[in-house]
Amino acid sequence: MTKREKADYIIDELEKLYPETPIPLDHKDPYTLLIAVLLSAQCTDARVNTITPTLFKHADNPFDMIKLTVEEIKEIIRPCGLSPRKSQAIYDLSHILIQEHNGEVPQSFEELEKLPGVGHKTASVVMAQAFSVPSFPVDTHIHRLLTRWGITNGKNVEQTEKDAKKLFPREKWNKLHLQIIFYGREFSPARSPKLEKDYITRTIGTKQALSELV
Template sequence: MTKKEKVQFVIDTLEELYPKTPVPLDHKDPYTLLVAVLLSAQSTDKGVNKITPILFAKADNPYDMVKLSVNEIREIIKPVGLSPMKSKGIHGLSKILIKEHNGEVPKDLDALEKLPAVGHKTASVVVSQAFNIPAFPVDTHIQRLMFRWNLSNGKNVKQTEKDAKRLFPKELWNKLHLQIIFYGREYSPARGWKVENDPIFKKIGRKSIKV
């Protein structure tokens, strides 16, 4: 298969398996999505979805969030891990949103990345899922699968994102990024991976990979 045929096979297979791609993190607007994505770092979506209703019952907008202390936020979000850094980030970005953006989450990637505790991946998720602006956030699943499928060298996240954007049509980026995550969890996990249950790898996977 040519590289073009491999890419089309991935697109077709993922579309067949996951025609609908609901956002895994519960949210109601760009701000609650931003907070949820920040909380999801080194945690599971399931774990975050248990915590956010408690946090958002107290503060679901930056104006209410800054009324809470960093310690109050930390106590609520402790179960998802990295609570010292995340609580400071949530409180800090809320203050900046009020001061510099009229309490609104900016649609601009660069502006988002300037917020405390918001990296490139978090910003990319927010612009793609909250504002439907084409982006290709790369998490551990996408990094792993792009390497396994021989569509990227796995060198680093930056290179994987560059390869994904080069290979896949821009109008599909937002949906594909979720489809690949869903596929990785179900068919191609990091642990307990069974090649016989991984239809895409069986068709296009790199031959030298260790199973």
């Protein structure tokens, strides 16, 4: 298959599997989504969803968040890992949102990526899921699978994002990145992937990918 044929096949198969793509992180508005995405770094969405109800009970907006100390935030979010860094980022970005954005989450990549703890991937998730701006956030599932499927050479996530955006229609980006994540979790986990289960890789995977499956 050519890369274009592979892209079309991926779109068709994932649409069959996941016609609906609920956002994995529980939230109620752009601010709570931003905080949840920040917490999800090196942490599962499921664990984040067990922590955010407690955090948001105390503070679900930047004005209430800065009433907490960094230490108080750190204690609440400790199970998510990297709590010293994440708690400081949450506290600092909440101040910035109040001081520079009237307490609102900015709707641009440039302004989002200026916030502490917010990289391009986090900004892309917020733009896609909070503001419906076409974006293609690349997490480890997407990077791994698009490399395995021969869509990208897998050198880094930046290149994976560029290659994905070239091949997949812009109007598909927001839904497709979630569909790929869902597929990775269900059919092609990073640990002990099974060839008989991962049928997309079995159909279009690279020789290297096929040799890695057991």
